[in-house]
Amino acid sequence: MVNPAQLTGLTFDTEKETAAREDVEITRQLFFADCDDATAIAAIERLRPQAGYPSMVRTSLTEHPKVRCSYIACTEDQMVSLEWARRTAKSLGADLTELPGSHSPFLSRPEALTDVLLRIADGN
Numbered sequence: 001m002v003n004p005a006q007l008t009g010l011t012f013d014t015e016k017e018t019a020a021r022e023d024v025e026i027t028r029q030l031f032f033a034d035c036d037d038a039t040a041i042a043a044i045e046r047l048r049p050q051a052g053y054p055s056m057v058r059t060s061l062t063e064h065p066k067v068r069c070s071y072i073a074c075t076e077d078q079m080v081s082l083e084w085a086r087r088t089a090k091s092l093g094a095d096l097t098e099l100p101g102s103h104s105p106f107l108s109r110p111e112a113l114t115d116v117l118l119r120i121a122d123g124n
Contacts, residue, residue: 033102
């Protein structure tokens, strides 16, 4: 599913039930591998602790709504494996688009991501 390395470099606040990234190099590799230095550093400086609770709560839905959905998977993502993304898209009945790059295409290749989003919005 996800890269086990994503747990490396995390600090946990058990009182607040949050996790924060402290290892800059690991964070860069996982989230911003194909960003230029200035962009990666600026993004890392803006990261905040994340709550784990939302990702652990089971949904009350018994099935996914019958709506068109899309999944954009980045082929070099170090957080979520491409195989997992493909399986998940298929299980959701989502139209899958694979985009070159790592976890944060909105920073590393915003034009390419915009093209994909516009294509999806146009129904193509």
